[in-house]
Amino acid sequence: MKTDAFALRHIGPEESDLQQMLKTIGVDSIEQLIYETLPDDIRLKAPLNLDPEMTEYEYLKHITLLGNKNKMFKTYIGLGYNQAIVPAVIQRNVFENPGWYTAYTPYQAEIAQGRLEAILNFQTMVIELSGMEIANASLLDEGTAAAEAMALLFDVRTREQKKANVCKFFVSEEILPQTLSVLQTRSTPIGVELIIGNHEEFDFSEEFYGAILQYPGKFGQVNDYTNFIAKAAENNIKVAVAADILSLAKLTPPGEMGAAVVLGTTQRFGIPLGYGGPHAAYFATKDEYKRSMPGRIIGVTVDTNGNRALRMALQTREQHIKRDKATSNICTAQVLLSVMASMYAVYHGPRGLRYIANKVHASAVTLTNTLAKLGFEQTNTAFFDTIVIKADTKKIREIAEANEVNFFYPNENSVSISLNETIGFADLNKVVSIFAAAKGLATITIDTLSETNHFPESLVRTSTFLQHEVFNKYHSETALMRYIKMLERKDLALNHSMISLGSCTMKLNAAAEMLPLSAPSWNSIHPFAPLDQAQGYQEMLAKLEEYLNEITGFAATTLQPNSGAQGEYAGLMVIQAYHQSRGDHHRNIALIPASAHGTNPASAAMAGMKVVVTKTLENGNIDVEDLREKAILHKENLSCVMITYPSTHGVYESAIKEITQIIHDNGGQVYMDGANMNAQVGLTNPATIGADVCHLNLHKTFAIPHGGGGPGVGPICVAPQLAPFLPTNPVVPTGGESAISAISAAPWGSALVCLISYGYIRMLGAEGLKSATEHAILNANYIKEKLSGHYDTLYSGEMGRAAHEMILECRPFKQKGIEVTDIAKRLMDYGFHAPTVSFPVAGTLMIEPTESENLEELDRFCEAMISIRKEIEAASIEDKNNVLKNSPHTLAMLTTENWDFPYSREQAAFPLDYIAENKFWPSVRRADDAFGDRNLVCSCAPIEAYMES
Template identity: 50%
Template sequence: MPHTEPSHSQPESLDKLNYNDEFINRHIGPNPQQTSAMLEKLGVSSLNELIEQTVPAAIRSEQTASLAAPMTEQQALAELKAIAQKNQRFKSYIGLGYHSTYVPPVILRNVMENPGWYTAYTPYQPEIAQGRLEGLLNFQQMITDLTGMDLANASMLDEATAAAEAMAMAKRVARKNKSDQFFVDHNCLPQTLAVLKTRAEHFGFDIVVGDPNTDLENHDYFGALLQNPGANGELLELEKLTQVVHAKEALAIVAADIMSLALLKAPGEQGADIVVGCNQRFGVPMGFGGPHAAFFAFREKYKRSTPGRIIGVSVDSRGKPALRMAMQTREQHIRREKANSNICTSQVLLAVMSAFYAMYHGSDGIDRIAKRIHLLTKILAQGLTSLNYKLRHSQFFDTLCIEVGEQQMALYQRALKSHINLRLEGKNALGISLNECTTQKDIEALLAVFAAGESPLDFHSLEVKAQGNTAIPRESAREQKALQHEIFHRYQSETEMLRYLKRLESKDIALNHAMIPLGSCTMKLNATAEMIPVTWPEFGELHPFAPIDQAQGYTILFEQLQNMLKACTGYDAISLQPNAGSQGEYAGLVAIKKYFEAKGEHQRNVCLIPQSAHGTNPASAQMASMKVVVIKCDEQGNVDVNDVKAKITQHGDSIASIMVTYPSTHGVFEENIKEICELIHNIGGQVYIDGANMNALVGLAAPGEFGGDVSHLNLHKTFCIPHGGGGPGMGPIGVKAHLAPYLASHPLQSIPGTEQGNGTISAAPWGSASILPISWMYIRMMGGTGVKQATEVAILNANYVASQLQTHYPILYKGKNGFVAHECLLDLRPLKESSGITEEDIAKRLMDFGFHAPTMSFPVAGTLMIEPTESESKAELDRFCDAMITIRQEAERVQNGELPRDNNPLCNAPHTLDDIIEENWQRPYSREEASRPLAYLKEHKVWPSVNRIDNVYGDRNLICSCPSIDLYLDK
């Protein structure tokens, strides 16, 4: 009998059945029924009413209405694939710090494409981040082994940034040297030189570019950067040159190629004080410029002055070895305008990928890869000389500079016709840099270009001759294989590597386990459909300095994403170059400074910054040579308008800008934001609106419309690029039209609308280009309606959590109608005073419930800042609230004397398996209370791998390289 529709069924249209907005309901956690229940709890009838009660009417707008309609995952992926296929994948031998590489599949699938790695947060709570911390410790070990330095930090944003940070550090530590000059090798990578010049301009340093072999002795300087191998392949006699630098009481900084360090004598053995470079060619795709990890190694005596993060070995409460971020952790938040750097992140995901690459290949494998690259370079050199071409340098690692005279452009164009990218060197030479992916066939194709047809040379004969040539002088050669630590000898089989990666992953809490309710950090869903394009070869294999006509897919992506971000922010222009929020702040302030210089208003050097600001704000202002003047906040947590007026009276036309985070870091929409903007504009100043909290604005209000002149956008927050355990990130800036002419430029790629005099912020023209598809996918799938709804639900979820917890913990700040923005601050100071329980105790106890702690003691000491985001369902919010309420009840038992202050579930947290299986349990609470305080933990439990870590011990006994495995076995 045939099936028939029920009589009450109504026919539905195809458009309705297609359901193009299905992704919106996958990104947003609460379903309609849950949303209604939460609204009822808040006493409002709809999301619209909640927004009207929360977001000031004066700033609301429908800016995102211009965004396209939402798409399904399949539609968006198909559209982006068509764009990606417009990129042309030539063989690129351009070099300049970027090289083709193979990502080992076991690392590609189990790290780069694994949400257990890419959705984790910065390891500020180390007890549930031991896996990433071990990966970073391996990274530091790899760098110290290769560079011969005492210590290394946990990575930097890119090589150019690392060199700029090294320059600033050299000035800090070379105290006896009063020079303001910094010497730069004329063979330095051009993008590094550009970033150095920009930093130096605003620090008040003078850059001197010269030949280190002849000019080092003829100048005074506080530091010198030596590139080895140089951009054109030249090898330096480092030991002789560092001696010259030290005779000037200056610091010797070496920018090194990481692969060359497998064969070249370590810079640390040749007198280097700081060694920087990029890890990209250790198994990280080029991705048209990023993201990649840079390294920064240094002598131990400079450890207190080093920028960035250092991972150190400490002990937990059982005396077991445990890892944590040492000393430099959030240094810019502590020192603010006196900070040495505004860098608040690293490139964790890419750093650990490069470390795993070294571990997987092992010492012998890395040595073999480097020797193979070098031998192929010698074979190519032999072939070129056999074709009567002259090499500029007879000593090299992987890069040749070929003197070709008037044939330069003809040869260059001939290579292009063969889908080969060479590097133009001046007006009469070509450069070629070989890589891990280069084959015999590639060498023959290159020789065919120079032979103007099929090469007449026999490859085997060339190889025999090349083997007899010495291109690395004996005094510059490494005597023993690098990477001799035991970690580089354990994991060469895929089985062992796979299991090791899984062991590390299992020690961490990431978004694939539970909500990470961090205020101001927006740990929202990083949807799989958004992540898939990142590893497409059409995006991953492009060299950032390839001819732009080969990157038409990227060009379209950039233009479309810029238009999307303009629609979300109300700004007129977007710069995609800054590759972190901190870099975006710096780029925005530099644009403001350039704008005033063009107007002849050189006296404007004051930056007003509220007390509640992120620590990077004053640090960034200091880097732009602005004077920081702090604005008070009132009792409700708002920027004190009267104090703004007083500072305007005091500083007048010296004011360049004010930096305001909106909604505020205190978790409220300030009603007076437009008045503040008008006050600054009335005296000719600029308004910088920190975009950290854009997750509460998109679709509801646009900073470019309510008074902002510039904002940075944390794409790794609001626009879904994952944190990767502390990086990668992206921090593009949006500006109004009058600031657009002052956006960052680049020396090697023309960025439309910019001038070279604007300076360069990051090594790559469009920052970490290969992760921009994530944000493109998010906005494309959500559409104008979706991004607005996401903001509304983010505000709903925060208010629901606040309402559930307010009878147990005071909510420190609320808006005028009693609602919070997208985050709320719990005031734990009364509880601490009455019970002795601290915010750290609560943070550690949350680990026993399977949660990462909220942001601790920022922006107010003794608080927890909670941001649930729109991606969490009511069930997950309730689970978190139940955990927080149970913790409050445990604190009451301490407060009432039922539990001792020095022996209770909070001060002993987190509890590990070592605790629970302990034979002699002597605690006034049960093992069940310790480890499974709520019923859901009987279904699934994430065990912290170590007990509470001793921070003081770690700083007093700083060990930043991998200890022997025996140290762990002994415990």
């Protein structure tokens, strides 16, 4: 046995456990199990052609050498990305802490109170800095946030006015170029016409429903938009403002100017550049638009005892409910990054943020004044951190790069310089020396900073912000470290126990995969740095694309999409571009099975498609005859089908090749949702089943951490005919020869976390990847058989096997008065996060153990489920005061003097022996969702204040 093989560390079951597991399942070997699970006609005939696997030691040595190919120049490029200082206490205790990065989305609020509080802090920070009324839990990036603002305002105006001709959206020419590109991608399918121009020359025509402005502008100019917004309001035009969040500690916030939406990125609040991401965008709006707001909102409510509790609010807005009627397909957030940004605000507080903003502005003013003494003209009449110098670009660039400095060059006579919090006197003096050398002059030394503002007095912020206690008491490292730990202890993450969520794949995020993310050679590169300065990244990303091509059987890959939902949208837009290139502009029908993820129909609607739902059979499979009938009916206009494989019901449908052939025969393309790709790797692939494009959830199949609900990466892999249409970027061109415009802001999306998937593939190699898939199937079928006789499995394959996940039938328990939610909450008392509740079938649990869980943990989970089944049996519909209905049980309940329950404290908190060794205590009782939605509070203010008002 190769004891240094990474597969040995990643895959849970040991060789000595296999015989017991196989015996339980009723097979002689893993090979037999796979034969009984996967249709033979889609099995790969040859192993994956990948580089040989590496040990952890070999990989870390390799990735360090590769990282050294990236050049760490001092970078002043700006354009929405700035070098930030990541406080060490946040890097060590959040960014590098599995207690934070391995948690799941906080659907089960009672065991996610720590993360929910951190996100509530984030929302409070955004609301107060932007001057708005309500904020969400973050979005994917600034470009996405701008597109969501465009869509929100369109939704609001069309509902208010019901005018079909009101479809123009004004975009200031000051907007960031990557944001404009994302707006161009998103506008056309929903029927919005973009008009790009100078805001000072805007005509406020009735045909416009909204506008977006940049504050400060892309090259630093600061404008007072108060009059523009007021005049727009007179004409019923609502205005969104993309604002630099650090500048809002010093400049008048857009909310005080009357903006309807304020958005941007929080990257400069202690989040690494990472060659473009992941970063947490922010999105704030007026309370009256909350029902149209994209993404997630964290709100305050009460628990069963009336104590304060947090949970995700207004969840009916989510795509799995609204489907093709959803205003957005975004169902995720950049939680880990928003937690970091919120902790940055907590650590620095209002005084610290003002100090940083003042220092950055003072550095820009001082640099302007010093360069003026050398004879250089600065063209911005008002600025915060970015100045534009008239100069010979070619000469400046040559000298700057020789001194390992990057500026941005808008044209041959302009140099744009964006300063950031890392700037010091040595940095300022190096910049001055570069310009002095260009003129052959002696340099001037800076040793003090100017205290004069270089923007109008009317734009100086006078309002207070971040007055809540949380932003004013944790300013020492000891205090913040303890605050972070206190919140962490309220969250159940993968470092405590298995998280068995079906369709969400909470597998191990190996430490060796995570370590390189902290290296400056990887996390400090600007996404628009010259390519020759990012050769390590270019090699890694190209290799990852090559590996994903091989794994999927496709011809090309783009890593640009920042989430699975964004990958869905990208895949559909590429399909539409393909049809349009052939003159088939009329092809706009998307066939989607009734069992599909809710993001599928939402993505199709966003891509301008008409959704036609196809039936599923009683056994959970796609109704092939209904699909055939609808494909033929719509053959002239058929664009695509969207399918998940294995199916959302956890089954490898044997008719899959017939299904894809039907679509091709009728002129459509096949989009495969990659949510369950981890059950294909090494055994089959999307190309083999007949798909044309698939997205991959790198945070599922390829080991990127879930991060409590983000980051995610959703690259798409495509067949040869779709490769020319992969998306580009306006600053650093990417994609195919007929590329669609940008899907997300950065050229390679969240490039930093792509390192994790690269490491996962490099260390597992072809055999390890295949073994991981086999063991995921093994673990799922082991649980299925262990629970047989206690719970029925809703769907199985033709030979009675599950794929990598299964759905447990829980609806009959209603006869005992027990809902599936009761089982989910009771599992918390046993130390487990609930499986997926009521998806894709209401009243069921979907379980996916992944390959990373060992036999001991699988048995512990099964013991818990069997014990709960006995508790269900003992329940009665008349009795609401039972151990299931009262779960979860908190430490406060267990330690009260009076115990008014008809069961013992021991049964409540320690129903099985193993729990005492490692007890997890939920910090609140059941959160009251309805109360919280009726009394919506999304910031740190005490709920009593809102209820009284």
